[in-house]
Amino acid sequence: MKTAPFIRSLLAWLCLATNLAWAEELPQSEAPPWYQFEIIIFERTAAGAGSTEYWPNDGERPSVLNALPIDLGPQPEPSVEDEASPVAYQPLPASELQLSAEVARLQRSRNYRPLLHGAWRQQVVKPAEAQTLLIHFDNRDGSVQEAQNAAPTWLEGTLRVGVKRYLHLEADLLLRKWPLNGATDTAGGDFRSYRMRANRRMRSGELHYLDHPLLGILFTASRYQLPEAEEPAEETTVEVAEPTPQSAPAEAAPTSPATSPTTEPTEPTEPTEPTEPTEPTESGQ
Numbered sequence: 001m002k003t004a005p006f007i008r009s010l011l012a013w014l015c016l017a018t019n020l021a022w023a024e025e026l027p028q029s030e031a032p033p034w035y036q037f038e039i040i041i042f043e044r045t046a047a048g049a050g051s052t053e054y055w056p057n058d059g060e061r062p063s064v065l066n067a068l069p070i071d072l073g074p075q076p077e078p079s080v081e082d083e084a085s086p087v088a089y090q091p092l093p094a095s096e097l098q099l100s101a102e103v104a105r106l107q108r109s110r111n112y113r114p115l116l117h118g119a120w121r122q123q124v125v126k127p128a129e130a131q132t133l134l135i136h137f138d139n140r141d142g143s144v145q146e147a148q149n150a151a152p153t154w155l156e157g158t159l160r161v162g163v164k165r166y167l168h169l170e171a172d173l174l175l176r177k178w179p180l181n182g183a184t185d186t187a188g189g190d191f192r193s194y195r196m197r198a199n200r201r202m203r204s205g206e207l208h209y210l211d212h213p214l215l216g217i218l219f220t221a222s223r224y225q226l227p228e229a230e231e232p233a234e235e236t237t238v239e240v241a242e243p244t245p246q247s248a249p250a251e252a253a254p255t256s257p258a259t260s261p262t263t264e265p266t267e268p269t270e271p272t273e274p275t276e277p278t279e280p281t282e283s284g285q
Contacts, residue, residue, distance in 0.1 A: 031123070034086065034226060035204065037161060038099050038119035039072070040218040041135075043153065043175065046111040050194060050213040059193035062158045062172040067134035072118025086226065089133065092119040099207075102218055112216070115155055121224050127162030127170070134158055140178075152178040157196075167221055169208070171198045175215055 044050070068089055075093045094100070097119055106112040115137045122131070137144070137155035157173030173196040194214040202208045202221065210217035 032125050033123065034121055034224040035124050035161070035167075036092075036096075036119060036121045036222050036224045038097060038220050039116070039159070040099055040103060040106070040114060041116040041137075041155070041157075041173070042106050042216050042218075043113045043115055044111065044212075044214050044216065045113045049111075053213050055192060055194055057193065059174055059195040061156065061174055064132075064134050064156075064158060067132040067158050069134045069136070070118075070120060072116045072135055075118075086121045086224065088122045089120050089131065092121070099218060099220065113150070115153070122161070124161060124163045124167070126164065127160065127168050130160045130162035132158050132160045151180055154191075161221070166201045166203060169198070169200045169202060169210075169219055171196065171200075171210065171217060173197075173215060 070089055071091050073091075075091045077093045077095060097117070099117065103114050103117050106114045116135060120133075124130070135155075135157055137153065139150060140152045140154065154176040155173060157171065160170040162168050162170075175194040175196070176191045177194075178191045196212045196215045198210045198212070198217065200208060200210055200219075202219070204221045204223055206220065208217075208219045210219065
């Protein structure tokens with residue numbers, strides 16, 4: 001089987017891409033990490049695709065027991081409230097998709113036909129505990145916008161992503177195709193069934209390609225950091241100083257009248273008795 005130029009260039013890019021990831025081993029004590037996954041499922045439409053393989057007329061359908069349906073079609077942009085915290089297995093809007101350029105290249109090619117393209121986020125646990133996702137594509141009722149010559153196609157399958165030491169993707173898909181002008185009911189009609197089962201070990205940060213004669217899968221995984229919760233703004237409290245009671249003016253101490261020196265008045269001295277006059281002395285006659 002010849003490999004188309006697009007696939008060859010894609011494989012070359014994968015071989016030369018820098019390895020940006022490491023072992024995805026789960027931490028023992030922390031909560032399961034969040035990842036963002038994106039997938040493209042496309043059909044090979046080249047002449048003679050799958051003609052060298054033997055395909056049962058009605059392939060067995062994948063088991064959908066306990067599978068969670070997920071819509072991988074176009075999604076509306078979320079509101080501001082929805083962006084606050086991620087919701088597991090909720091399809092992401094077009095603004096979150098990273099493989100839109102690859103889808104455009106597939107659409108321009110005559111050898112490939114994109115069927116599903118979407119992304120979601122989830123916490124990753126061990127493969128045996130991982131949630132199985134149910135995907136679905138059906139263009140028979142005209143609800144899917146495609147080229148007018150697109151063959152009636154029905155696709156159903158399951159996806160499951162878990163982690164041991166590395167990420168593990170399990171895909172189980174069933175594709176049914178009808179002629180352009182034939183009956184398109186599953187109970188009858190000239191449809192053919194093609195089954196794809198794949199199990200791939202992978203690293204985050206890389207684009208992975210899962211090959212099949214009739215189908216192909218492009219898949220990428222990247223760690224998703226939960227948005228940090230905004231801390232409530234601290235209320236600024238203004239302390240109002242309590243008025244201090246004004247003290248009453250100090251009473252002036254009564255001024256005492258000026259006092260004379262504390263010298264006790266001296267008692268008046270008694271007058272001295274006058275001395276008797278002395279008699280004149282007799283002078284000589």
